[in-house]
Amino acid sequence: MRYILIVLLSIWSVSRIAENQKENILEIASLIGQNNASQIGQYVVEIYQDSKGNLWFGTLEKGVAKYDGSELIYLTTKDGLPSNRVVSVVEDRSGNLWFGTGSGLSKFDGMSFSNYSVTEGLCNNMISNLFIDSKEDFWIGTWGGVCKFDGVVFEKFIIPNPSVDTRLNMDTKDWVTIIMEDSDGSIWFGRDGYGAVKYDGSSFIHYTIKDGLNSNNVQAIAEDHEGNIWIGTRVAEKDNADASKRFGKGGLNKYNGEKFIQFPNIDGLSKNDVYTIYKDNSGNLWVSTLGDGIYKYENKEFKNYPLSKPTMNMLEDKDGRLWFGCSGGLYRLDSRDIINVTTTGPWN
Numbered sequence: 001m002r003y004i005l006i007v008l009l010s011i012w013s014v015s016r017i018a019e020n021q022k023e024n025i026l027e028i029a030s031l032i033g034q035n036n037a038s039q040i041g042q043y044v045v046e047i048y049q050d051s052k053g054n055l056w057f058g059t060l061e062k063g064v065a066k067y068d069g070s071e072l073i074y075l076t077t078k079d080g081l082p083s084n085r086v087v088s089v090v091e092d093r094s095g096n097l098w099f100g101t102g103s104g105l106s107k108f109d110g111m112s113f114s115n116y117s118v119t120e121g122l123c124n125n126m127i128s129n130l131f132i133d134s135k136e137d138f139w140i141g142t143w144g145g146v147c148k149f150d151g152v153v154f155e156k157f158i159i160p161n162p163s164v165d166t167r168l169n170m171d172t173k174d175w176v177t178i179i180m181e182d183s184d185g186s187i188w189f190g191r192d193g194y195g196a197v198k199y200d201g202s203s204f205i206h207y208t209i210k211d212g213l214n215s216n217n218v219q220a221i222a223e224d225h226e227g228n229i230w231i232g233t234r235v236a237e238k239d240n241a242d243a244s245k246r247f248g249k250g251g252l253n254k255y256n257g258e259k260f261i262q263f264p265n266i267d268g269l270s271k272n273d274v275y276t277i278y279k280d281n282s283g284n285l286w287v288s289t290l291g292d293g294i295y296k297y298e299n300k301e302f303k304n305y306p307l308s309k310p311t312m313n314m315l316e317d318k319d320g321r322l323w324f325g326c327s328g329g330l331y332r333l334d335s336r337d338i339i340n341v342t343t344t345g346p347w348n
Contacts (some may be wrong), residue, residue: 038342040065040072044325048089050097055317057088057330064099072343080113081106088130092138100127105140105149121154123147124174131179133187141176146189161194162206166216168193182223186318190218194232207231212260214270215250222277224285224297229255232274232287233243247271252287266302268292278314280322286314294324294338307331307338 008205041059048056057065063076064086076084085102092098099106102243104117104125117125124144131139138149139157146157159176169192178190186200195208195216213233220232230252237248251270254261263269268289276288285297288311295302316322322333322339330341341347 038344039329040341040343041217041329043312043327044330045087045229045312046089047313047323047325047330048091049315050091052094053318055315055323056089056097058089058099060085060087060102064089067347069207069347070259074106080115080225082113082117087128090130090132092132093136098130098138100130100140105130116149116154121147123154123156125261128176129179133181133251134185137324139179139187141179141256143172143175145174146176150216157190159189159197159199159302160204162197162208164194164208164216166193166209166236167278169236172239177219178221180221180223182229184225188221188229190221190231192217192219192234196221207255207260209249212255212262213253214262215248218248219273219275220277222279222285224279225283227257230277230285231255231260232277237273238273250274251289252277263302266295267304269295269302274309275310275312278316280316281320286322288312288314288324305333305336305338 034155040057041062043060044057045060050056053069055067059065061084063074063081064202066073066075067317070270075081081099081101081103083103086099088100090094090098097108099108104115104122105127107114116122123146123346124142126143128143129141133139140147140149146159148155148157172192175192176189177192179275180188182188186198189197193216193221195206195213196218198205207213213231215233216237217234217236218231219234224230232252233250235248235250238245238246249271252263252274268291273290274287278286280286287295287297289295290310293304293306294311295304307324309331310327311324311326313325314323324331324338331338332341
């Protein structure tokens with residue numbers, strides 16, 4: 001399991017990988033043991049529900065799948081997508097769907113695609129996340145920084161780099177992993193190597209291990225109903241080519257506005273990778289871990305749900321069903337159990 005990050009980076013990034021890491025990728029691929037033909041995707045990295053109630057599942061290899069309640073349909077490069085790597089989905093106020101892909105941005109009006117790349121001014125073709133804030137500003141996070149889009153013109157949004165003492169991975173240092181808006185209207189950015197940054201519209205506040213973060217490699221940010229900011233990080237040392245040195249701090253942090261709180265006594269929430277933090281419709285937080293399942297944080301307590309697959313995205317739909325996009329396929333919470341949902345279901 002300790003090589004999962006290398007697997008993900010090999011798929012999401014176009015950068016070089018050392019020969020010994022390639023051997024580890026093959027090893028992990030053989031361990032996944034999934035029948036990929038029956039899975040929604042080997043890597044389901046995005047789950048989104050549109051205003052009509054349709055569920056969209058972004059994959060790294062099969063395009064995007066749409067489930068309308070009765071039928072599962074895939075949209076791929078054959079239909080007009082620029083890439084079958086779809087990592088983010090948002091809907092604008094006009095009902096258009098936007099897909100962040102491995103080869104740029106794609107707008108889908110229900111009939112056809114309009115695609116945008118660096119040729120049109122996009123800051124980087126390798127998109128990591130899309131976000132439309134409360135002011136209808138369209139933010140695009142990429143492996144080469146952030147840009148804003150007004151529907152016509154792309155504008156590079158420069159985030160200053162804080163001073164960090166930790167080693168940077170040159171392949172991922174410009175990767176913007178998450179963009180979210182807090183209840184005060186400030187925009188938060190997660191970065192892989194430079195920690196988290198809060199932008200209030202005029203100034204930036206940086207949060208790194210100097211301030212109490214487990215790791216400067218931030219993967220997830222969420223706000224709870226009390227206004228606390230929760231940050232998930234990964235172990236930066238896992239980038240080391242030397243397998244004996246792939247250990248360090250990572251996991252979950254809670255920021256209460258004054259200090260960062262860590263959770264060293266809960267399995268998987270320290271010295272580990274937390275890729276996803278999701279707030280459900282009731283205000284409870286769900287936290288993914290690498291190898292220790294998923295935790296639900298409710299009434300100030302953590303409750304564990306076993307799931308062996310690394311979870312990269314979560315969603316509670318309008319019917320209250322909780323979905324998990326994983327390395328290995330799509331999963332859904334069914335009462336206490338988490339079950340695998342394949343191309344043939346079970347959907348309900």
